[in-house]
Amino acid sequence: MARIRQLVPPVILIVGLVLSSCAPQQTEIPVIPDAPTEVPPPLITPTPAPRSLTICLGEEPNTLYPYGSLNSAARSVLSAIYDGPMDVLEYGYEPIILEKIPSLEDGDAQLASVTVREGDDIVDADGNVVSLSKGMKLRPRGCRADECVVTYDGVSEIEMDQMVVTFTMLEGLQWSDGAPLTADDSIYSFELASDEDTPVSKFLIDRTQVYEAADEQTVQWWGMPGFIDPDYFTNFWMPLPRHLWAEESPADLIRLDLSSRLPLGWGPYILKEWNSGESLRLTKNLNYFRAESGLPRFDELTFLVIPDPNAALSALVNGTCDALDPSVRLDGQVGLLQEMEAQDQLKLLTAQSMTMEWLGIGIVPATYDDGYNPQRDRPDLFADDRMRQALTYCLDRQKVVDTVLFGLSQVPDGYLPADHPLHNGNIQTYPFNPEEGAQILENIGWLDSDNDLSTPRLSVGVTGVPGGTPLVFNYYTSSATQRHQVAEILRNSLAECGIGLNTVFYTAADFYAQGPQGPLFGRQFDLAEYAIGVNSLEPQCSWFTSSQIPADENNWVGTNISGYENPAFDTTCGEALRSLPGEPEYTSHQEAQAIFASELPSIPLYIRLRVAASRPDFCGFTLDASSTSALADLETFDYGPHCLP
Incomplete structure (x- = not known):
């Protein structure tokens, strides 16, 4: 330790020297003062460059x-x-800001029994939201098939099924501005979605009886009595920031920068x-x-x-x-x-998308809606299932996939891709086989009278078709480059069966225009190539039910542009869609696919690609x-x- 030095007055110093000269001499041990400790300069840690x-x-x-x-x-x-709130991976859902995906097996989703009486809002036997009154048809508790539907007498109390699902959010979630993200933000999102000025589908909202927060982390969804939703575990509305947006009207949120250009997230x-x-x-x-x-x-x-x-x-x-x-x-x-x-x-990345390319068949054009008149209407070319089957055999869809999509997609055999968990692998398939297609055409009465397949076949005794009618179809689609390529491949393959094709390319706006003017939704075509996508993992058999036929009475809105009607398909599809996994009726998905593959309301061409690179x-x-x-x-x-x- 360094010594502490003091200043000594001169007089005291002299006296001290005299006294010391008379005292016994002692050996003086010199003391070397400590050297000052050197402090190293602080280390400067460079700030890493932002990635x-x-x-x-x-x-x-x-x-x-x-x-x-x-x-x-x-x-x-x-x-x-x-x-999130949840992501989809390999046809399954993964929780992101939720603790788990609710399930009936775990008890956070339940199929409860509820008593209904006259005047209560329910979902009737046809899936419509109604106020219960005498004469209405409904499904009592446990009923999925049409055979157990009852007609309400106007006075009785009836037990119906009601779905209740509980969603638990992760603890400690925050908005990016630091505000807590709670169950109430999901309730606010539901309120926005419910508003008439918010441009989203109201189908699920109309079939929701209650959507409420049980606490800061927990949301409960209560379906309408009679509404059975196989997608029940997705009925969670993504949170939106009530603390920031609540003062704005739903109509204004559509256009305000606050919500449409700089939205707050988590x-x-x-x-x-x-x-x-x-x-x-x-x-x-x-x-x-x-x-x-x-x-x-x-x-x-x-x-x-x-x-x-x-x-x-x-x-x-x-x-x-x-x-x-x-x-x-x-x-x-x-x-x-x-x-x-x-x-x-x-690095190239590819995957099939959730969009399928279809060849619609004009089974029932809109001109048939007031009754088929052979003097006025187009010949009834596609009423016979065999005609649609022959047509499918004559389409080289695999060449389309190999040539246009570089072999990176697949030819579907129905409305589900082959890797979907509910795909029926035992349904009828139609690989390219012009010999098989030609034989079916011969059996129907479309004959190659001149033994020259470069010319179209002619009808001889075909039901609903005048004799001598050439087998030539009008093929309508949009003018996208890929569809030009597809149409050319299909035109050449159909020619191998003696089928002629007149291709007409529209602008997308004209092709997809609302009926009755638009050729697609107005059902004014022989064949039409179009695409349809989906956001749900549930099979979309409803695309081809009779309720989805675009017509004047539904303002020409619907996905069944072929005009296909089959009560058996409608019933089977309906049973499947209002059943839950594990219930006997859920297997109707397999039967619906089999009916579709046999009758071919439309022909699946290929599944579109999604392409990215890095x-x-x-x-x-x-x-x-x-x-x-x-x-x-x-x-x-x-x-x-x-x-x-």
Whole structure:
């Protein structure tokens, strides 16, 4: 320790010297003062440069209001702002901000018994929401088939089924501004969706008796008595920020920047800036509920809008883009992308989508609705199931998949893809077989009278068709490039069976115009190529039920554009859709597929592709055939040497 030194007055110093000269001498031990301790300069830790990710979109989001009519780019951007509430993976649901997916087996979903009487709101035997009164048909508790339907007498009390589902949210969730995210925010979302000014389907809302918060984390959904929903575990409305939006009207939220351009979320990123037509800039959400796991991987996220696929591909190669979203229309570039992947210039990602391409058959044109008149109406070409079967055998759909889709999709045998859990693998199939198709046509009465298949067959004794009618169909579709390619392949394959084709290409607006003017929904075609997509994992047999035929009485709205009617199919499909997994009637899904495959109301051509690309050292990015969200796992995206194989 360093000594403490003091100043000594001079007089005292002299006296001290005299006295010391008379005292005995002692050996003086010199003391070396301690050297001052050197303090090292503080170490300066360099601040790491922010990590940034750039994803290129093929279009600009049309809105970011969750209840707007979202385009593909909007759904991708919203994946960064929100996360969940649940994701879809391989035809199953995964909880994201919920503790679990409710189930009847676990008890957080229940099929309860409820007593109804006159005047109560119920769902009747036909699936309509009604106020119960005398003469109405309903399904008592446990009834799924039509045989057990009863007619209400106007006075009795009847027990009906009611579904009750409990959703439990994760604890400690926060909005990106730090406010608590609670069950009440889901209730607010339900209230918005219920408002007449919010442009969303009211089907489920109308069949909801109560949607309420049991506590800060728990929401309960009560269905209307009589409403059996196989998708019950999805009936959770994504939370929306009541604390920020409550003062605005539902009509205003559609257009306000607060909700449509800079919405508040709870996901991995926060939207900071939107430069119209150019880019959207986001930063990491420090209040993200998975932040402690090191997510998201990047500090900054930028979405660049590059509509031209060639320009987007160049931007990926030169490093401007780290990944290309499926909204960039790369389906026509797959061959080039495969070559570039082989040269380690990029990584190609493909998957089937939830959209199927169909060839609609004009079984019952709209002109038949007031009765078939052979003097006025088109010949009844497709009434015979065998005609539709022969037509399917004569379509080289596999060549379409191999040529147009580079072999990356599949030819479906019905309205479900082959990997769907409820797909019936034992239904009738129709591989390309022009010999089989030609034989069926001969049996019906469509004969190759001149033994020259380059000319169309002629009718000889075909029911509902005048003799000598050439077997030539009008083929209507939109003018998209891919449909030009498909039509040409199908025209050539049909010619091998002696079937002629007149192709007519419309603008998309004209082709999909509302009936009766539009050719598709107005049911004014022989054959029509169209696409239809789905957001639910439940089989969509209802697309081909008689209630879905577009006609004057339903304002020409419906998916059954062929005009197909079969009471047996309607009944089987209905039983399946109002049954729950494990119930006997749920197996009706298998029977409905078998009826469809035999009678072919429309012909499934192929399942559309979803295509994306990234830099070679990119990881975490996958495409799932059953999910409508391409960027659902955005928070796990990463790149760098650690991502290479």
